[in-house]
Amino acid sequence: MSTWMVVEDEPDLYDTLLALFGIWSIDGVAFTNGTDAVKWIDDVDAGSAETNIPELAILDIRLPGVEGPDIGARLRQSPVLKNIAIVLVTAYYLSPADEKKAIEKAQADDLLYKPLPVPEEFRAVLQKAIAKRQAPLPEEPAVLKQPSQAAEKPAAEPEAPPAKPEPKPSPADEGKAPADAAEPPASAEKPSPDAGKPPQES
Numbered sequence: 072m073s074t075w076m077v078v079e080d081e082p083d084l085y086d087t088l089l090a091l092f093g094i095w096s097i098d099g100v101a102f103t104n105g106t107d108a109v110k111w112i113d114d115v116d117a118g119s120a121e122t123n124i125p126e127l128a129i130l131d132i133r134l135p136g137v138e139g140p141d142i143g144a145r146l147r148q149s150p151v152l153k154n155i156a157i158v159l160v161t162a163y164y165l166s167p168a169d170e171k172k173a174i175e176k177a178q179a180d181d182l183l184y185k186p187l188p189v190p191e192e193f194r195a196v197l198q199k200a201i202a203k204r205q206a207p208l209p210e211e212p213a214v215l216k217q218p219s220q221a222a223e224k225p226a227a228e229p230e231a232p233p234a235k236p237e238p239k240p241s242p243a244d245e246g247k248a249p250a251d252a253a254e255p256p257a258s259a260e261k262p263s264p265d266a267g268k269p270p271q272e273s
Contacts, residue, residue: 074098074123075197076155078108078142079131081162084185088129091190100125105137112142115151125155127201132161132173143177156180156200160187180204 075092079085080103092099100122102108108130114120128146130139137145143157157177162185165173174182180200187193 072096072098072123073127074100074125076100076102076108076125076128077130078102078105078134078139079129079160080104080134081131084187091194094190095194098123103135105134105139105142107136108142109137109145112145112149112152116149124151126205127156127158127197128152129158129160129197130177130179132159132165133163140173140176140179143179147178154204156197156204158183158197158200160185 073096075097077085077088077092077099079088079101082103085101085103089099089101100111102111111120115122115124128143130142132139134142139159139161143159146152146155146157157179159173159177159179159182161182164184170182173179180203181196183193183196188196
């Protein structure tokens, strides 16, 4: 069975809300002033309050002691109750700026004006606030990867294979002339023994 919290100082509306909770098979944690509500939150955080954790808080904005937006802010600071849905209600007209201020302070999920909607419509609004709080957080969109810079560059030319080292001569070949050394052509005439001598007189 679900549990809902209500803080309302108007006796008639207080009784009406608890009657609706009974019709809807919902347990109620109810207070008529903000001071008692904040004390109960402190007891929940301390582990000394014997109660089910509510999934929703209906908070009148103008209350004796601590006002509704301050109760909502205290709920958001609670490690136990910080994720419950919060709906603010009021019979007083608020300017758009005051509405925004109250909602932001309580981190409320909705704000309703009195007189409240008919029971079925009222319940639908409350269930919507609960569903909003219980919905999983959306996943972050996948980040598209930028094209690789390497893909944009032209393919590198293949490197030339390393030059093979020249074979070293073996010890037996040391001192020999290279096989491909140029030799004088066989047909070359050898110089005459008399070449270079002065001619003899006859």
